[in-house]
Amino acid sequence: MDRPQTTNRRPLSVAHRPSSGYLKAILAIAWKDLAAELRSRELLSAMLVFALLVILIFNFALELDVAARKAVTSGVLWVTFAFAGTLGLNRSMAIEKDRGCLDGLLLAPVDRSAIYFGKMISNLAFMFIVEAIILPAYSVLYTTNLFNPGLIGVILLGSVGYVAVGTLLSSMAVQTRTRDVLLPILLFPVIVPVLVAAVKASSGILQGLALAEIMPQVSLLIVYDVIFIAVSFMVFDYVVEE
Amino acid sequence: MIEVKKLVKRFGLKTVLRGLDFQVQEGEFVALLGPNGAGKTTFLRILASLSRPSMGAIRIAGYNLPGQASAVRRRLGVVSHLPLLYGDLTAEENLRFYGRMYDVPGLGARIDEVLEMVGLSARRRDLVRTFSRGMQQRLAIGRAILHDPDVLLFDEPHTGLDQDACDMLDTLLREVAARGRTVVMTSHDLARVEDLASRFDVLSRGVISASESRSGLGGKNLLDFYRKALAG
DSSP: OOOOSOSOOOOOOGGGSOOOOHHHHHHHHHHHHHHHHHHHOHHHHHHHHHHHHHHHHHHHHHOOOHHHHHHHHHHHHHHHHHHHHHHHHHHHHHHHHHTTHHHHHHTSSSOTHHHHHHHHHHHHHHHHHHHHHHHHHHHHHTTOOOOOHHHHHHHHHHHHHHHHHHHHHHHHHTTSTTHHHHHHHHHHHHHHHHHHHHHHHHHHHHTTOOHHHHHHHHHHHHHHHHHHHHHHHHHHHHHHOO | OEEEEEEEEEETTEEEEEEEEEEEOTTOEEEEEOOTTSSHHHHHHHHTTSSOOSEEEEEETTEEETTTHHHHHHTEEEEOSSOOOOTTSBHHHHHHHHHHHTTOTTHHHHHHHHHHHTTOGGGTTSBGGGSOHHHHHHHHHHHHHTTOOSEEEEESTTTTOOHHHHHHHHHHHHHHHHTTOEEEEEESOHHHHHTTOSEEEEEETTEEEEEEEHHHHTTSOHHHHHHHHHHO
């Protein structure tokens, strides 16, 4: 704990307790985002409508036979998740910026990486909710069974990587006037390795390939997740500070 | 309580603060005056650890900035012209959230106490987005004092408030100051700060160009002092 350089300080008050609330702060931010969203449903409804529109448009535009549908499924799914996710990431950070709440978070006496992890958890929760609704909708529209534990595992891993880097970049983009345009421009080039690995792994699972053949892609996803989270943890403080 | 030496802040080629020196004793209420663009908000953001100084030394409550920023933040309460509150949460939920961020012990009782103090107990379960600007600003003060900070920084807290809301805010500011907290408040409104502050500093051309206590002003007009400070 930091120690003051003077000795004549008055007795410890509430304000002088040592900082021990890192985990508490992470959970508080995630709770706050979920509670606010539960009330407004502003972010989730936008993400969901957008995601449903994307799969509908692909469904009508491609008019594929059953075999071809299976072949494009992983690509369409990840395009849908990536686009809807961008919408959610932008909105999630804009809520903090618009009423000055980001300053409120930055003023808290916790390591600022707690803000990153709190926002990441809530963004991830929103992403999972959208995915949980899109998967059955997609299954019905494309007459493809997507309820495969392997596929769900890949979706979880891919979403973690996507949200890890997306949360960091959205906190950068939100500081600019062109935040809505800037986020996809920043995010998509960085996230390409995750999307490619996720599409390949998903495709392999849907084609019924052996686990050994899919493992390199899954391992790549895990490595990207770890790298993206570690880098974001290290640089978040610099990204949000003036 | 606050000690700033030779503070410089640059944004690219533009230098906003040019070797600013500033001291505040414990329990003082300092009004920081200055024209638009003088750097008052920039200075307050640096004190609040929201912005890094380009050069200079800052100590608040015995801790250095930016090196001991987390310890400084624990001792600071900040109110700006934005409420820093979430519209889709109730007044109580907002305070509960910030209380968790500051790890405030006995949070439930403290929230009751703060809501009572800012006169919003009856509206504790209402969404903040349904509040008037004045009520939001009162809750913002509640948020700022929730963790019982030693130092309060107010950045133009009267902005956008009508006369009644300003008067109510002033009463609250007096109450807060009367509890022995150190307060630094920026303002354009000389008439309003004249009755609130115990000292008046003028920030002009990137430095504190004049400083005078209320007693030092004597019968003199604050406006004359302010104009002279800007002219000098």
